Amino acid sequence: MDDVTVAEIDLEARAPEALEVQAVAFGLGPEEVAVRLQIVRRHATLPGARAFGALLGDGTLVGFAYGMPNDRAHWWSTVIEPYLDANGEAHWLDRSFSVTELHVHPRYQGVGLGRELITTLTGTSPLPRSILSAIDSETPARHLYRSLGYRDLARRVAFPNTALRYAVMGAPLPLPAPPPRGA
Template sequence: MEQLTEVTISAIDLAAWAPFALDVQAEAFGLTPDEVAVRLHIVGRHAQQPGVIALGAFGGGRLVGFGYGMPNSREHWWSTVIQPYLEAGGHEGWLDDVFAVTELHVLPAYQGRGLGSALIRGLCERSGLPRSILSAIDAETPARRLYRALGYQDLARAVRFPNTFRPYAVMGAQLPLAPSRHGHSQAANSR
């Protein structure tokens, strides 16, 4: 079994770190090389958005996790897809004055150590906004359990994004996020 090293979290330049971040996402999320190429282009566009915040988790001299997000805009593609689902549930107001967590991934060997929690907390704390919104695969996964533990609640379920076969859930939380019940936020040093 691999000996896991101490992990530190710090701000990163999303454009510069995008290829390394996509390597983490590919391993954590099971992306194909073609999907990585498409997402690399998308991350490059996101890196240019006003207010984007990106954090990296570093362990053993490499990137082992990352997250980024930005203030939501109704003009963003993601918002245009989720808007009808939020409207149907009476949650359209969640598209405004909210920080959208765009991506959050941790290498499998480093999962379960509080890195996801530390990354999302760091992003939300830096956002300066009163709420956060995100989408996650609509299944009982460790990610969904983490989001619920942090105070996220389902705003819409069975959301279908173009070119994906799995349904997603859109979740929202008031900031600051709920306190950690298990001390996981202490698992990584944050700078």
């Protein structure tokens, strides 16, 4: 995987490619991709939004991560706030960098790209902590986040329009630097 580099990307311009990666990695259908494409393009224009891609030598996107300073007025924050508040963790909504999406194409998983993407993305933030949500089950993603210092702030979080439950996780920044890929 030495031919894969992580670099900042123009999320708005590369949103269709990013959603192709997410569709394969997360099992999304065409209708859901179309809805998410509009959301990603809107997020790309928000203050402080940053995106990084895992790119092959020919520029093909095989992974991406994006996020922004958290804003309590954003939809995601309004959904998770009651769960965090119930656990005494609502302060995590302030002065936090939100990792909005992180996906790696299955062919490129397991070699450290997810770790490199999230540490590079959060490493650009001057904020003291990071928050994210992940499916509330024991997945490789949850294992990755825990290995980076994320801990559960709330579990069994219900987002509208999905039967899946999510965990909201938080970690102090900076995250530990990743070892060289493949090490």
